[in-house]
Amino acid sequence: MPKKSFLKMFAAVADHQPIFIRSLKSAACVTGSLCILFSMAACQKLKPAATTPNGTTAAYPAVQSTFSSTINLNALENYAAQPIPGYIKKDNTGTDPITNAGATLGRVLFYDKNLSVTNTIACASCHKQSMAFGDNVIQSQGANGLTARHAMRLVNARFAQEVRFFWDKRASTLEDQTTQPIQNHNEMGYSGLNGDPDINALIAKLQGINYYKELFTFVYGDATITQARMQNAMAQFIRSIQSFDSKFDAGMAATGNLNANFPNFTAQENLGKSLFISRPSPPGSPVITGAGCQSCHRAPEFDIDPTSRDNGIIGVAGNPLLIDVTSVNPPSLRNLLDPTGKVNGLYMHDGSINNLAAVIDHYNQIVINPLNTNLDPKLRPGGQPQNLRLSQAQKDALAAFLSTLSGNDVYTNKKWSSPFISF
Ligand code: HEC
Numbered sequence: 190m191p192k193k194s195f196l197k198m199f200a201a202v203a204d205h206q207p208i209f210i211r212s213l214k215s216a217a218c219v220t221g222s223l224c225i226l227f228s229m230a231a232c233q234k235l236k237p238a239a240t241t242p243n244g245t246t247a248a249y250p251a252v253q254s255t256f257s258s259t260i261n262l263n264a265l266e267n268y269a270a271q272p273i274p275g276y277i278k279k280d281n282t283g284t285d286p287i288t289n290a291g292a293t294l295g296r297v298l299f300y301d302k303n304l305s306v307t308n309t310i311a312c313a314s315c316h317k318q319s320m321a322f323g324d325n326v327i328q329s330q331g332a333n334g335l336t337a338r339h340a341m342r343l344v345n346a347r348f349a350q351e352v353r354f355f356w357d358k359r360a361s362t363l364e365d366q367t368t369q370p371i372q373n374h375n376e377m378g379y380s381g382l383n384g385d386p387d388i389n390a391l392i393a394k395l396q397g398i399n400y401y402k403e404l405f406t407f408v409y410g411d412a413t414i415t416q417a418r419m420q421n422a423m424a425q426f427i428r429s430i431q432s433f434d435s436k437f438d439a440g441m442a443a444t445g446n447l448n449a450n451f452p453n454f455t456a457q458e459n460l461g462k463s464l465f466i467s468r469p470s471p472p473g474s475p476v477i478t479g480a481g482c483q484s485c486h487r488a489p490e491f492d493i494d495p496t497s498r499d500n501g502i503i504g505v506a507g508n509p510l511l512i513d514v515t516s517v518n519p520p521s522l523r524n525l526l527d528p529t530g531k532v533n534g535l536y537m538h539d540g541s542i543n544n545l546a547a548v549i550d551h552y553n554q555i556v557i558n559p560l561n562t563n564l565d566p567k568l569r570p571g572g573q574p575q576n577l578r579l580s581q582a583q584k585d586a587l588a589a590f591l592s593t594l595s596g597n598d599v600y601t602n603k604k605w606s607s608p609f610i611s612f
């Protein structure tokens with residue numbers, strides 16, 4: 190090959206094909222004269238490089254060697270511009286809009302076991318993609334012990350009116366939420382209390398990891414790690430986890446009207462939808478037409494009404510002597526089941542319900558515990574415990590409708606999967 194065109198080709202691939210360059214390097218550097226030619230200028234460029242969102246060039250050999258085929262900083266996954274159906278109006282994004290670079294860093298943090306004191310627990314240990322980012326056990330295993338409540342599904346966390354997070358809303362934003370598990374003694378163990386290292390110890394640890402030097406530089410322009418940068422990146426990744434490919438969405442797209450019969454639904458599913466969105470029939474009425482779910486879990490986002498109070502489930506996981514009337518903020522009711530119809534983990538803050546029929550039975554006949562000081566007034570009309578009087582066929586229809594709220598893509602799409610080769 191003439192030297193000139195070889196050089197031209199080398200220049201063309203230098204920015205895009207790091208692996209090819211490597212093989213060129215070894216080929217070039219065994220032939221002594223070429224090596225001198227390349228080692229000065231060109232071989233400096235052998236480290237893979239990417240153009241950062243700020244327009245500068247950053248090298249990323251450690252990202253390349255750690256994540257190999259799963260992350261390519263020159264061809265990021267689409268997190269920022271995913272299609273969102275027009276009928277989805279609620280969005281809790283504040284001042285931290287999703288960027289492809291930020292969500293990519295968030296993905297690495299979410300799956301990185303280095304975020305725990307024991308180097309054994311990642312966020313994804315409890316929030317599993319195969320379960321809509323929930324967990325199958327009542328209390329999840331953390332670095333130093335079990336969680337106090339059941340792990341929540343994270344799908345469509347963005348599409349809600351409520352901006353606060355956790356069952357009891359103790360995190361004021363999703364950003365604020367993301368570092369709380371890190372600072373929880375049981376979960377990830379950087380609490381700074383009772384002999385635990387604090388979050389600055391974690392930051393120092395991450396600061397020493399080469400792929401974070403490269404990723405933080407790529408996203409933020411320098412390698413400095415701060416709690417705020419971590420929070421923003423993880424919140425962007427979580428807000429990107431969306432699911433709008435359900436049978437329900439196909440029906441909404443076809444009709445544009447929640448109240449219309451969906452042409453793609455069975456008669457049973459349409460009956461279930463009608464029961465879900467209609468108010469409970471008043472006591473004494475001869476015909477039962479509603480179950481009243483919509484007044485709290487609002488379709489089409491199925492987010493919880495921020496004014497909702499307790500729903501009558503007041504157990505505490507692992508401690509039958511205590512009660513919890515503060516868990517009023519469930520995740521979206523989308524993806525309660527996986528695509529095969531299996532329950533995604535368990536339901537309610539105490540993980541006390543493991544199937545949809547039992548959920549519906551709970552609401553059909555509310556049992557009021559006298560210790561419950563926070564039961565939502567909607568569930569005790571006229572001071573009496575709610576009694577929906579649903580027939581078995583109506584209960585089955587409601588369950589059939591709830592099972593139309595599951596998508597497929599979110600369980601397998603690799604943009605939300607672990608970037609680590611072995612996880
Ligand atoms: C040991 C298991 C465990 C680990 C590790 C864990 N979580 Fe969780 N997560 C939970 C539990 C349990 C809850 C509910 C806790 C509560 O409300 O009191 C939860 C709640 C959440 C919520 C609130 C969802 C909502 O709709 O309000 C988000 C977001 C979340 N976790 C993200 C993360 C992130 C990010 C990490 C890693 C930094 C992480 N979790 C690590 C178990 C875990």
Ligand code: HEC
Nearest residue numbers: 480481482485497500502516517519536537538552565567
């Ligand atoms: C008064 C408001 C209200 C009404 C009405 C209501 N819910 Fe709920 N729902 C809640 C609250 C609050 C929670 C979280 C409870 C907890 O875990 O302590 C919840 C939790 C759930 C869960 C568990 C979610 C999860 O991820 O674990 C399901 C499923 C559910 N409701 C279905 C329904 C159905 C079906 C109806 C209608 C029959 C209904 N709800 C009516 C407030 C309500």
